[in-house]
Amino acid sequence: MATDSGELRDSGEPIVPGPNSVGFVEKRSATLFVPPNPLRLAGGGELGPVTVSYETYGELSPQKDNAIFVCHALTGDAHVAGWHTPQDRKPGWWDEFVGPGKGLDTNRYFVICANVLGGCQGTTGPRSLNPQNGEAYGLNFPFMTVGDMVEVHAELVRSLGITKLLSVVGGSLGGMQVLEWAARYPAMIQSAVCMATAAKLTAQGIAFNAVGRRAICTDPNFHSGQYYDKPQGPNVGLALARMVAHITYLSDASIEMKFSRRLQVGDRLSYDMMRQIEFQVESYLHHQGKRFIERFDANSYLYLTRAMDYFDLAEGRGSVAQALSQTNARFLVTSYTSDWLFPTIQSKELVRAMIEAGRHVTFIELESAYGHDAFLIEFEWLERLVRPFLEQTLLAVRQSSFGVR
Amino acid sequence: MATDSGELRDSGEPIVPGPNSVGFVEKRSATLFVPPNPLRLAGGGELGPVTVSYETYGELSPQKDNAIFVCHALTGDAHVAGWHTPQDRKPGWWDEFVGPGKGLDTNRYFVICANVLGGCQGTTGPRSLNPQNGEAYGLNFPFMTVGDMVEVHAELVRSLGITKLLSVVGGSLGGMQVLEWAARYPAMIQSAVCMATAAKLTAQGIAFNAVGRRAICTDPNFHSGQYYDKPQGPNVGLALARMVAHITYLSDASIEMKFSRRLQVGDRLSYDMMRQIEFQVESYLHHQGKRFIERFDANSYLYLTRAMDYFDLAEGRGSVAQALSQTNARFLVTSYTSDWLFPTIQSKELVRAMIEAGRHVTFIELESAYGHDAFLIEFEWLERLVRPFLEQTLLAVRQSSFGVR
Numbered sequence: 001m002a003t004d005s006g007e008l009r010d011s012g013e014p015i016v017p018g019p020n021s022v023g024f025v026e027k028r029s030a031t032l033f034v035p036p037n038p039l040r041l042a043g044g045g046e047l048g049p050v051t052v053s054y055e056t057y058g059e060l061s062p063q064k065d066n067a068i069f070v071c072h073a074l075t076g077d078a079h080v081a082g083w084h085t086p087q088d089r090k091p092g093w094w095d096e097f098v099g100p101g102k103g104l105d106t107n108r109y110f111v112i113c114a115n116v117l118g119g120c121q122g123t124t125g126p127r128s129l130n131p132q133n134g135e136a137y138g139l140n141f142p143f144m145t146v147g148d149m150v151e152v153h154a155e156l157v158r159s160l161g162i163t164k165l166l167s168v169v170g171g172s173l174g175g176m177q178v179l180e181w182a183a184r185y186p187a188m189i190q191s192a193v194c195m196a197t198a199a200k201l202t203a204q205g206i207a208f209n210a211v212g213r214r215a216i217c218t219d220p221n222f223h224s225g226q227y228y229d230k231p232q233g234p235n236v237g238l239a240l241a242r243m244v245a246h247i248t249y250l251s252d253a254s255i256e257m258k259f260s261r262r263l264q265v266g267d268r269l270s271y272d273m274m275r276q277i278e279f280q281v282e283s284y285l286h287h288q289g290k291r292f293i294e295r296f297d298a299n300s301y302l303y304l305t306r307a308m309d310y311f312d313l314a315e316g317r318g319s320v321a322q323a324l325s326q327t328n329a330r331f332l333v334t335s336y337t338s339d340w341l342f343p344t345i346q347s348k349e350l351v352r353a354m355i356e357a358g359r360h361v362t363f364i365e366l367e368s369a370y371g372h373d374a375f376l377i378e379f380e381w382l383e384r385l386v387r388p389f390l391e392q393t394l395l396a397v398r399q400s401s402f403g404v405r
Numbered sequence: 406m407a408t409d410s411g412e413l414r415d416s417g418e419p420i421v422p423g424p425n426s427v428g429f430v431e432k433r434s435a436t437l438f439v440p441p442n443p444l445r446l447a448g449g450g451e452l453g454p455v456t457v458s459y460e461t462y463g464e465l466s467p468q469k470d471n472a473i474f475v476c477h478a479l480t481g482d483a484h485v486a487g488w489h490t491p492q493d494r495k496p497g498w499w500d501e502f503v504g505p506g507k508g509l510d511t512n513r514y515f516v517i518c519a520n521v522l523g524g525c526q527g528t529t530g531p532r533s534l535n536p537q538n539g540e541a542y543g544l545n546f547p548f549m550t551v552g553d554m555v556e557v558h559a560e561l562v563r564s565l566g567i568t569k570l571l572s573v574v575g576g577s578l579g580g581m582q583v584l585e586w587a588a589r590y591p592a593m594i595q596s597a598v599c600m601a602t603a604a605k606l607t608a609q610g611i612a613f614n615a616v617g618r619r620a621i622c623t624d625p626n627f628h629s630g631q632y633y634d635k636p637q638g639p640n641v642g643l644a645l646a647r648m649v650a651h652i653t654y655l656s657d658a659s660i661e662m663k664f665s666r667r668l669q670v671g672d673r674l675s676y677d678m679m680r681q682i683e684f685q686v687e688s689y690l691h692h693q694g695k696r697f698i699e700r701f702d703a704n705s706y707l708y709l710t711r712a713m714d715y716f717d718l719a720e721g722r723g724s725v726a727q728a729l730s731q732t733n734a735r736f737l738v739t740s741y742t743s744d745w746l747f748p749t750i751q752s753k754e755l756v757r758a759m760i761e762a763g764r765h766v767t768f769i770e771l772e773s774a775y776g777h778d779a780f781l782i783e784f785e786w787l788e789r790l791v792r793p794f795l796e797q798t799l800l801a802v803r804q805s806s807f808g809v810r
Contacts, residue, residue, distance in 0.1 A: 204660045210686070309684065
């Protein structure tokens with residue numbers, strides 16, 4: 001998803017974080033699965049050591065009971081909130097939702113986010129060097145799944161001395177990870193917030209991913225994934241993949257509102273086939289493609305979209321209800337009226353399965369014109385839901401701990 | 406749109422047309438706009454002579470009052486119904502709707518369809534030779550609009566000795582042409598059937614077209630449109646354009662029904678990044694891309710999608726209502742519940758404008774799971790609407806002619 005939330009600074013003046021910002025934050029890194037204990041992947045491969053890039057916000061309580069893990073979406077990263085330097089152009093991708101007094105209130109909670117396995121923002125992925133030959137993996141990176149991503153993040157959480165998470169929170173592919181957490185580590189999470197997500201991707205979603213991958217793989221600069229030592233990678237294909245994906249993140253109404261049929265130059269049509277960009281919406285999409293290639297790796301895009309295609313919470317577990325039957329976690333599920341990539345009907349199916357599994361679940365379809373991207377944009381209602389949901393979870397956890405003592 | 410309707414024959418046996426087929430039909434060709442009377446295009450260019458490929462079905466009445474002009478969609482052609490040879494693999498693209506006793510009943514009506522200007526199925530387009538230098542036009546083909554397409558078809562109709570059409574019928578880009586007919590030649594048409602269309606394309610529609618054009622123009626084999634004498638054209642880009650467009654022609658429900666998450670090979674996931682096609686929906690899309698490049702020209706795709714982007718019935722006419730205020734034609738407008746490329750809301754806007762213009766209009770939103778392609782697939786309800794609509798139009802025409810005598 002776009003990590004477009006947050007303030008854009010074009011003034012060049014150094015940023016001075018406000019009182020409701022987490023302020024300046026540091027990138028951290030952990031080395032896990034060190035041989036002879038490598039990560040064993042669902043597809044049969046092994047990886048080790050695995051580097052995990054992560055950030056934390058707020059303070060871990062002495063009882064270590066206030067940790068929340070945030071799962072980022074397809075093209076996100078560990079930098080959820082705050083600024084790395086005063087020169088940053090924008091803050092973390094969920095800065096409006098994570099900070100002092102915000103939805104995930106860093107005055108109360110210890111928030112962790114890590115780049116996913118297979119990503120390209122610090123965690124081991126296809127661009128990393130294969131320790132066996134010192135070369136970038138490319139397509140020799142082992143096949144990986146959403147389950148493998150969660151496996152790595154669970155190990156990170158344990159390495160931080162945390163045995164139970166107050167909550168796991170995420171949208172889209174991040175929401176798939178949240179569901180996988182609940183199925184894979186049922187005792188490790190006390191609650192889960194699943195936003196704009198589903199127990200599996202629709203065939204239409206797979207179709208859009210297929211087009212994106214096709215654009216990358218047919219780019220003459222792809223070189224079967226071994227493009228890292230070449231002057232140029234499959235930038236054209238990656239930009240195309242982003243363009244088509246970006247359309248699926250917006251709603252028809254939000255594109256209409258933002259651009260309608262407005263022209264890029266002047267108010268008269270050019271009647272010129274040489275002009276590739278005539279309408280503003282075209283310029284916007286081209287710009288999205290261009291910005292994306294500056295920050296993302298094409299091989300990561302292939303691996304992560306494939307992991308998304310593969311994700312099926314029920315697979316090997318009988319059903320979605322059975323997959324969620326082992327956890328006592330409370331669930332909060334949100335969908336968005338104009339999201340057609342992960343439509344509300346899928347959230348409802350998920351909620352039905354949660355109820356069937358006897359889980360405590362709160363569900364709301366939020367009114368939004370922003371399509372799938374709504375979970376990165378609409379915070380007012382979300383905060384009103386998430387804050388009491390987390391408070392009640394923490395209260396229940398502390399009461400139960402107190403009772404046990 | 407896909408011209409995928411009709412019977413597929415893989416047996417190799419020669420076809421024997423049934424009693425409700427138009428049978429074997431011939432491609433025809435007309436040469437119009439012969440210098441010194443060239444076609445003057447909306448963008449300022451000139452073309453002449455213009456070759457128009459067309460077909461007709463049924464018999465023109467002695468009064469010449471039973472002619473119906475069919476406008477094809479983006480990637481269609483003049484071959485609406487019947488077979489060219491006994492070896493044809495499938496019949497014309499609307500064979501289920503056009504024939505003896507069918508929706509457009511060739512026992513009663515004289516049906517004409519012609520390939521559009523800028524197309525690649527016989528009518529002058531970017532692949533045609535420029536008479537000034539004997540070379541294929543490529544991107545030197547003049548800029549053209551939906552209005553220019555209609556200009557050419559109106560001239561064809563006149564050249565057949567027909568001064569009034571009983572009806573103009575079309576869906577999608579074909580429906581845009583129908584609307585343009587009503588605005589441009591208000592006295593020439595007695596009725597109009599507008600299916601799955603709109604007075605202008607949405608910004609989302611422009612966005613999808615932009616991705617398709619980008620895929621073509623960034624293909625290294627595009628050579629700025631001058632690829633006709635090269636060993637290969639921009640097939641990879643054109644196939645990609647088709648893949649993404651094809652998704653927009655289907656509904657999420659129809660893709661889900663047809664493919665769900667079924668695998669292409671066996672019933673186990675491969676966990677193999679080298680396997681580019683894992684799910685059936687991927688195979689289907691790749692196949693659509695592959696078939697498309699066998700029959701379509703990339704430059705035509707650029708020109709026709711751009712014409713579609715440009716189309717705005719109200720432009721230069723004040724409003725849609727004003728654009729339709731000069732005609733006495735009766736309108737039948739259909740939309741389809743699962744069509745998200747030309748959603749029902751756009752048909753309703755159109756109908757409101759027709760009512761404002763004082764036109765006689767029948768509107769129905771038809772229930773269908775087939776998305777935008779529904780107008781090429783769903784005929785049962787459509788026939789029930791179209792047949793009486795045309796009968797009443799013909800009756801009114803003949804009564805009025807009789808009254809005049």
